[in-house]
Amino acid sequence: MRLVITGMGAITPLGNSVDEYWDNLVAGKCGINEITRFDTSELPVKVAGEIKDFEPSEHMPKKLTREMDPFMQYGFAAAMQAIDQAGEAAEPDRMGIVVGTALGGINHISETQDVLSKGIRSKVSPRFVPKIIGNEAAAQVAIAKGYRGPSLTVSTACSSGGDAIGTACMLIQAGQADAVVAMGTESALSPIFILGLTSAHALSTNPDPAKASRPFDRDRDGFVIGEGGGALVIETEENAKKRGAKIIAEIAGFSNCTDGYHVTSPHPEGIGAIFCMEKAVENAGIKPEDVDYINTHGTSTPVGDPIETSAIVKVFGDHTSDMYVTSSKGATGHMMAAGGITEAITCIKAIETGIVPPTINLDNLDEKCEKLNYAPNKAVEKQVNVAMSNSFGFGGQNSSVIFKKYE
Incomplete structure (x- = not known):
């Protein structure tokens, strides 16, 4: 059974569509800026990859804008873009949804507790619980489209988006659905989250937004929080051909595993990452x-x-001299579950266009990092037939997904 992509959607710090995201990524632009959503004067971190110029009512009925937390809004908007591109992929009872989110409605939880603690309000809205639960992001899409197929929510930290793709594939392979919308969505910009990650020495404290996120560079000092949503419509090749859909790319293989080592740190020898990539290659039936x-x-x-x-x-091994290895997070920040999908879209667009986007802010390679082809600060032209997207997270979570040019 061959699985293919027929629709894509993206809400990112670089733009609120796949084309806008891709064009800005290739151009080497940075979507990270000073945080505007709340006062950061007492916080050690003041920059993030915020979503900009996003008007929810342009993407959904106004009633829904009041019922959904931003993390749901971003995922909903991305899903609708993907569904619009793919068309009606399956009958309602054969159409599934898998949403990945690491933190769900953490912002709404902290904001609600804050106003209660300060005595600003004494009551909690009846919308509170539906706005914080992760699976409601999938539920809102299903309600809007009338889908009645399988619906699952994956929460595997920063691997959630990649694992949403893998889970969607498994549902189709198990015969539970003919097509699945795989979503990754996140909005974790809150003071309590920033303070927690700062205590864990995970976040960059660089005050310069344009230079704060610098993967593989010797001057990096941590990650930058990003937010957004991404979505893919995945279906069988047979189903897509039967309905005359345009096939964008093929999902060749995927893998998930855990380090079994530490709650936050990856295994120092990368055993989980190695195993995950090896199993994804094996699952794809390639070398x-x-x-x-x-x-x-x-x-x-x-x-x-x-x-x-x-x-x-x-x-x-030696093949690394012939392949490119980049990170999108210098441009977007770490979008957590959303990044797993938007970075998959990056792989698909690289296959589609023959362009590898740059790793921005890579001015001086850290001597601890291997000397690989990182495409520092400038996109490169390269024929890409096969691309891999890696997502690794707290708890030793590892996800790898492989995409191929569809032929």
Whole structure:
């Protein structure tokens, strides 16, 4: 059974459509700016990859804008873009949805508790619970479109988006659906989240928004929080051909595993990342040397970046001299679950266009990172037939998805 992509959608700090996101990414633009959503004067971090120029009522009925937290709005908007591109992929009872989100409605929870604690309000809205639960992002899409197929919510930290793709594939392979919308969506910009990550020494404290996220660079000091939504419509090749849909790319393979090592740190030898990439290659029925491009997890953390690059060398060996390895997070920040989908879209667009987007802010490669083809600060032209997207997360979560040019 061959699985293919027929629709894509994206809401990102670089733009609120796939084309806008891709064009700005290739141009080397940065979507990270000073935080505007709340007062950061007492916070150690003041920059993030916020969504800009997003008017919810342009993407959904006004009633829904009051019922959904921003993390749901971003996913909903991305899903509608993907569905519009794909067309009606399956009958309602054969159409599934898988949403990935690491933190759900964390902002709404913290904001509500804050006004209660300060005595500003004494009551909680009846919309509170539906606005914070992760699965409601999928439910709102299903309600809007009348879907009655399987619906699952994946919460595997920063691997949630990649795992949403893998879970969607498994549902189709198991005969539970003919097509599935895979979504990754996140809006975790809140003071409490910033303070928690700062205490864990995970976030960059660089005050310059344009330079704060710098994957693989010797001057990086942590990741930058990003937000957004991404969506793919996945279906069988047979189903897509039967209805005359345009096939964008093929999903060749996927894998998920855990390090079994630590609640936040990756295994120092990258054993989980290595195993995950190897199993994805095996699942795709290809050889390591068939992979032309990897969009890495590449978050700009001092610990994570060298481990991932070392794992790539251990899996791909001498072939790394012929492939490109980049990170999109210098431009978007770390969008967590949303990044797993938008970075998959990056792989698909690289296959479609023959362009590998740059790793921005990579001015001086950290000597601890392997010497790979990172496309520093400038996009490169390269024929890409096979691309891999990596997403690794807290708890030792690992996800790898492989895409192929459809032929």
